[in-house]
Amino acid sequence: MEALKIRSTTILGVRVGRKIAIGGDGQVTMGDMQMKSKAVKVRSFCDGKVLAGFAGAVADAMTLFEKFEGKLTEVNGNLQKAVVEMAKEWRTDKILKDLDALLAIMDHKSAYLLSGSGDVIEPDDMVISIGSGSGYAVASARSYLDAGEKDPAIIVKKALKITADLCIYTNDNITILTA
Secondary structure (H helix, E strand, C coil): CCCCCEEECEEEEEEECCEEEEEECCCEEECCEEEECCCCCEEEECCCCEEEEEEECHHHHHHHHHHHHHHHHHCCCCHHHHHHHHHHHHHHCCCHHHCCEEEEEECCCCEEEEECCCCEECCCCCEEEEECCHHHHHHHHHHHHHCCCCCHHHHHHHHHHHHHHHCCCCCCCCEEEEC
């Protein structure tokens, strides 16, 4: 018997100047059923200066967030250093390497996507996204930026609403954090 695949989430982060926003929808889907509609998949660190979101297994993501917070503390809030150290440990640790999640992390200067295979990706522009609706969210956010919208929270909200209309694994119960 094949295990039910859990699908969920679109996380979108946008930076305009020094203002950032990250948001995520609340849907958790198992197989062809929506199991939860109000999950919160975004979190802030370093007194709200660093924002992050996860896609994947919730327990795994919570473990990774906890580890990441420890790395940030170890390196006195240096995001790039914390991300690299986190990726190294995630890839090589006997237990962590089997965790099923992706992380999107940003501050006022940088944005990173992290995976358990050791990937640390710094996108070329001001937009980061992970999850099943990622492509829709990025396209929508870039369109709002091209049209001149300057408020990252508005961009995240509108882009995630569009994504919810297109992606069956994304709903419009959105949580947004700003810094």
